[in-house]
Amino acid sequence: MSHRNASGAKTQEIQETVDLALFGALGDLSQRKLLPALYHLDREGLLADDTRLLGLARQNLELDAFKEQVRTTLTRYTKPVELDDTVLERFLARLDYVRLDFTQTEGYNAIRQWRETRRPSPLVIYLAVGASLYGDICRHLQRSDSLDESCRVVVEKPIGHDLESSADINDAIGDVFPESRIYRIDHYLGKETVQNLIALRFANPLFGTQWNQNHISHVEITVAEKVGIEGRWGYFDQAGQLRDMVQNHLLQLLCLIAMEPPSNLDADAIRDEKVKVLKALKPFTGEALGRDVVRGQYTVGNSGGKNVPGYLEEEGANTESRTETFVAMKTEVANWRWAGVPFYLRTGKRMPEKLSQIVIHFRQQPHYIFDPDQRGLATNKLIIRLQPEEGIALQVLTKDSGLDKGMRLRPGPLHLDFNDAFSKSRIPDAYERLLLEAMKGQQYLFVRRDEVEHAWRWCDHLIAEWEAREEPPRRYPAGSWGPVASIAMITQDGRSWYEDY
Numbered sequence: 001m002s003h004r005n006a007s008g009a010k011t012q013e014i015q016e017t018v019d020l021a022l023f024g025a026l027g028d029l030s031q032r033k034l035l036p037a038l039y040h041l042d043r044e045g046l047l048a049d050d051t052r053l054l055g056l057a058r059q060n061l062e063l064d065a066f067k068e069q070v071r072t073t074l075t076r077y078t079k080p081v082e083l084d085d086t087v088l089e090r091f092l093a094r095l096d097y098v099r100l101d102f103t104q105t106e107g108y109n110a111i112r113q114w115r116e117t118r119r120p121s122p123l124v125i126y127l128a129v130g131a132s133l134y135g136d137i138c139r140h141l142q143r144s145d146s147l148d149e150s151c152r153v154v155v156e157k158p159i160g161h162d163l164e165s166s167a168d169i170n171d172a173i174g175d176v177f178p179e180s181r182i183y184r185i186d187h188y189l190g191k192e193t194v195q196n197l198i199a200l201r202f203a204n205p206l207f208g209t210q211w212n213q214n215h216i217s218h219v220e221i222t223v224a225e226k227v228g229i230e231g232r233w234g235y236f237d238q239a240g241q242l243r244d245m246v247q248n249h250l251l252q253l254l255c256l257i258a259m260e261p262p263s264n265l266d267a268d269a270i271r272d273e274k275v276k277v278l279k280a281l282k283p284f285t286g287e288a289l290g291r292d293v294v295r296g297q298y299t300v301g302n303s304g305g306k307n308v309p310g311y312l313e314e315e316g317a318n319t320e321s322r323t324e325t326f327v328a329m330k331t332e333v334a335n336w337r338w339a340g341v342p343f344y345l346r347t348g349k350r351m352p353e354k355l356s357q358i359v360i361h362f363r364q365q366p367h368y369i370f371d372p373d374q375r376g377l378a379t380n381k382l383i384i385r386l387q388p389e390e391g392i393a394l395q396v397l398t399k400d401s402g403l404d405k406g407m408r409l410r411p412g413p414l415h416l417d418f419n420d421a422f423s424k425s426r427i428p429d430a431y432e433r434l435l436l437e438a439m440k441g442q443q444y445l446f447v448r449r450d451e452v453e454h455a456w457r458w459c460d461h462l463i464a465e466w467e468a469r470e471e472p473p474r475r476y477p478a479g480s481w482g483p484v485a486s487i488a489m490i491t492q493d494g495r496s497w498y499e500d501y
């Protein structure tokens with residue numbers, strides 16, 4: 001069936017009716033991300049007419065009060081031009097609400113009863129709650145007879161704190177749901193440009209033939225955040241930037257860059273290849289650790305023209321904390337395709353701006369004939385920008401124009417800005433895509449258990465080495481690009497972080 005979206009355009013065939021049960025419907029993730037994402041799916045005509053959304057939380061709310069709360073949320077987190085009264089009313093009319101303490105068996109019958117009022121349809125169960133509740137919720141759902149084979153469960157990161165705790169959580173979910181019905185979110189996989197990485201690499205022979213150590217000298221992945229820890233000290237201080245960002249988002253990006261071509265686009269074909277990359281990641285040994293990894297923690301500084309506190313002065317802080325808010329590292333994927341190609345990763349909070357980008361640096365020509373002073377310029381770079389302003393630019397070298405320039409080279413972009421190129425359609429938020437794929441039963445943008453566990457294994461090893469060294473993190477002022485040592489780390493290889501922000 002085709003359908004018209006908010007701009008009157010025909011959308012893809014509408015999917016079958018799929019219902020959604022949202023645990024933690026009044027929490028931060030649901031309010032800021034999931035409910036707005038579901039509203040947009042409705043606006044795009046991608047929810048079946050009779051799809052219903054059951055909110056579950058422990059507050060004692062009447063349905064009307066829940067709807068009012070969602071209305072307020074959508075008004076707050078949706079751009080005014082995208083808030084359409086007709087769609088909003090249609091969306092609110094889809095909502096139901098059940099008050100429930102997720103840890104108690106009593107009350108889960110309400111979910112079974114809710115399902116019995118519905119025409120049989122698949123159910124996506126989204127657990128927008130801390131991972132310590134996943135096992136309880138799955139068990140209670142099963143015991144209350146609320147599940148059938150059409151039910152899929154979506155779980156948020158972080159799955160555990162290390163390999164062991166992650167295995168416990170995965171076991172608890174796996175006791176109730178088979179892997180084929182478990183959808184582990186890494187919201188970076190839902191970002192438009194990340195999806196484009198797959199298209200770019202595997203649809204363009206131009207890149208396919210160059211994508212290896214013969215042609216690529218090194219790869220940079222930067223995920224810089226302007227924000228600090230946003231009132232999440234309790235969670236963040238137990239995690240740190242390695243667990244919070246590298247174990248999941250950065251390693252997923254690295255996998256998509258480094259993996260071998262999958263034999264098709266099936267979820268398992270892609271995930272098998274990602275696992276091979278994770279297994280091939282070089283562990284850091286004693287000497288490499290000191291040289292190739294930099295941990296940092298921000299101190300007071302200036303962000304966007306405002307003075308901001310240091311990590312140790314944040315609300316709720318323990319002033320002795322050695323938790324890192326920044327990590328930079330040089331790693332390698334030890335296989336034939338990538339031998340000798342460093343992957344430089346860096347991510348931090350309180351950086352000068354929000355910026356996520358991957359830069360692929362191609363090797364120089366084997367024989368150089370231009371001005372020796374310009375030799376440093378003479379490489380191609382592929383810049384894949386995830387945020388802000390999603391886009392892909394290929395930096396090429398051309399002759400500088402003008403009679404007085406001779407054969408001077410000028411680097412310049414062949415540029416694809418997704419907002420310009422596809423200006424007719426807005427770029428969907430990552431959660432819209434992920435929710436839609438979960439509702440369609442497509443797992444390729446979700447993380448399989450062995451991926452999570454191999455990523456933990458590698459991080460656990462690094463954390464154990466850090467702990468053995470007992471070194472405090474290096475300081476960097478809020479609003480800077482991290483400790484000076486992170487610049488020295490790459491400069492010692494005769495390179496620099498790509499800075500054309």
Ligand SMILES: NC(=O)C1=CN([C@@H]2O[C@H](COP(=O)(O)OP(=O)(O)OC[C@H]3O[C@@H](n4cnc5c(N)ncnc54)[C@H](OP(=O)(O)O)[C@@H]3O)[C@@H](O)[C@H]2O)C=CC1
Pocket residue numbers: 023024025026027028029030057058059100101102103127128129130131133156157158
């Ligand atoms: N917020 C974000 O941007 C991101 C969140 N995540 C992950 O998403 C998940 C949810 O995070 P977030 O929304 O921030 O967390 P919140 O604490 O804001 O939301 C969790 C919700 O679950 C409810 N809840 C907790 N325990 C129970 C219980 N026993 N019975 C009923 N309700 C309960 C809480 O209710 P109450 O308020 O009454 O305690 C709260 O509304 C976490 O796993 C987090 O790691 C991942 C990436 C980003």
Ligand SMILES: O=C1O[C@H](COP(=O)(O)O)[C@@H](O)[C@H](O)[C@H]1O
Pocket residue numbers: 187225244245356
């Ligand atoms: O998962 C997380 O991601 C956010 C950054 O996400 P982005 O889409 O805004 O780049 C990060 O702030 C948070 O600490 C982490 O848990």
